[in-house]
Amino acid sequence: MIKEEHLKIFESLGGKIIEGFPIINSQVYYTAQGTLYLKEPGVIMIAQPKIRIENTEEFLKGYQNEFEEYLKDPNKLTSGTQLIKFSAQLCYMSFGPKRTWNKDAERYFENIISSGHGSVLEHSYYTFLLYGISRSLTHELIRHRAGFAYSQQSQRYVSGNLIRFVERKEFQQDQELHRLFEMRIDKIKKEYDEIYNLLKEKQESLSILGQSDKEENSHLKTELRKKLNQCARAIFNNETEAPIVVTANIRAWRHTIEMRANNYAETEIRELFFRIFLCLAIVEPILFKDYEIIKYDDGFYGVKTKWKKV
Numbered sequence: 652m653i654k655e656e657h658l659k660i661f662e663s664l665g666g667k668i669i670e671g672f673p674i675i676n677s678q679v680y681y682t683a684q685g686t687l688y689l690k691e692p693g694v695i696m697i698a699q700p701k702i703r704i705e706n707t708e709e710f711l712k713g714y715q716n717e718f719e720e721y722l723k724d725p726n727k728l729t730s731g732t733q734l735i736k737f738s739a740q741l742c743y744m745s746f747g748p749k750r751t752w753n754k755d756a757e758r759y760f761e762n763i764i765s766s767g768h769g770s771v772l773e774h775s776y777y778t779f780l781l782y783g784i785s786r787s788l789t790h791e792l793i794r795h796r797a798g799f800a801y802s803q804q805s806q807r808y809v810s811g812n813l814i815r816f817v818e819r820k821e822f823q824q825d826q827e828l829h830r831l832f833e834m835r836i837d838k839i840k841k842e843y844d845e846i847y848n849l850l851k852e853k854q855e856s857l858s859i860l861g862q863s864d865k866e867e868n869s870h871l872k873t874e875l876r877k878k879l880n881q882c883a884r885a886i887f888n889n890e891t892e893a894p895i896v897v898t899a900n901i902r903a904w905r906h907t908i909e910m911r912a913n914n915y916a917e918t919e920i921r922e923l924f925f926r927i928f929l930c931l932a933i934v935e936p937i938l939f940k941d942y943e944i945i946k947y948d949d950g951f952y953g954v955k956t957k958w959k960k961v
């Protein structure tokens with residue numbers, strides 16, 4: 652069962668659930684000069700497991716000792732939880748009447764998590780589109796390797812026109828810091844355009860930039876544009892937005908949430924991982940039942956569990 656506290660905080664952040672997929676969107680703002688920026692992480696779950704447990708019928712029947720009864724469990728679990736439970740129960744062929752039934756799934760997972768048998772949690776994957784987060788955040792995020800897959804917006808392929816920025820909470824809360832932030836990103840945007848145009852002019856004379864972008868061949872044209880983008884982007888700062896698609900399994904998400912949704916972590920990444928935690932705990936409450944929410948003195952939320960790094 653989804654914890655009421657989780658839903659309440661999720662909704663207070665503007666979260667909504669569409670066909671079982673949680674979404675916390677982030678509003679886009681713009682300066683007087685039209686430079687786009689965001690103030691908080693956007694977290695959109697775009698994929699989660701889908702199980703068809705009935706497909707195991709022939710396999711279960713093949714043992715001729717009531718294993719097919721496994722499929723008649725009256726209590727349904729979410730796909731992600733059922734997938735892990737089935738996989739774990741396969742290890743001991745616990746499909747008979749004495750197995751742990753779905754009604755006792757919470758206890759079953761408490762045993763798995765408390766005894767550190769985390770490898771079974773690796774079966775269920777969840778994918779998020781994350782945006783409204785800075786390049787400095789994604790630099791920290793992608794340090795997490797085990798069980799993760801990433802696809803991040805390229806500053807070489809993507810033109811400077813599509814670049815947005817992220818304002819830190821500290822700057823949002825102070826008029827002067829906010830004014831300086833807006834001035835800074837306007838200046839960066841303007842300088843980017845100036846540098847890009849200058850580079851384009853010099854493409855003929857500077858061989859390192861390639862020949863020219865007047866090429867007919869579209870592949871070559873892209874290559875030449877990349878040479879301009881990759882040079883002009885040098886002036887982007889850590890506040891540049893870096894949208895990223897991240898896929899990870901439950902074991903990896905749990906470990907990373909524990910590392911990042913606490914007060915030792917940097918505040919922007921902490922805010923992001925708290926939102927990711929809420930989305931996952933709403934979709935898979937049993938798999939995150941051991942987590943407690945903490946509200947720190949600085950107003951940010953975090954989580955803790957006594958069963959770390961399963």
Ligand SMILES: Cc1cc2nc3c(=O)[nH]c(=O)nc-3n(C[C@H](O)[C@H](O)[C@H](O)COP(=O)(O)OP(=O)(O)OC[C@H]3O[C@@H](n4cnc5c(N)ncnc54)[C@H](O)[C@@H]3O)c2cc1C
Binds near residue numbers: 795797910915
């Ligand atoms: C508060 C905080 C401050 C930090 N400060 C710094 C800093 O100043 N400088 C810096 O460089 N980094 C810093 N980091 C990053 C940190 O050192 C890790 O690189 C990052 O958190 C990834 O975590 P992980 O090592 O658990 O890797 P994950 O990829 O998340 O791996 C999960 C687990 O899998 C196992 N594993 C993964 N890969 C291997 C492997 N190759 N060999 C053996 N076991 C493996 C480990 O048990 C690991 O804990 C910081 C992180 C945090 C949370």
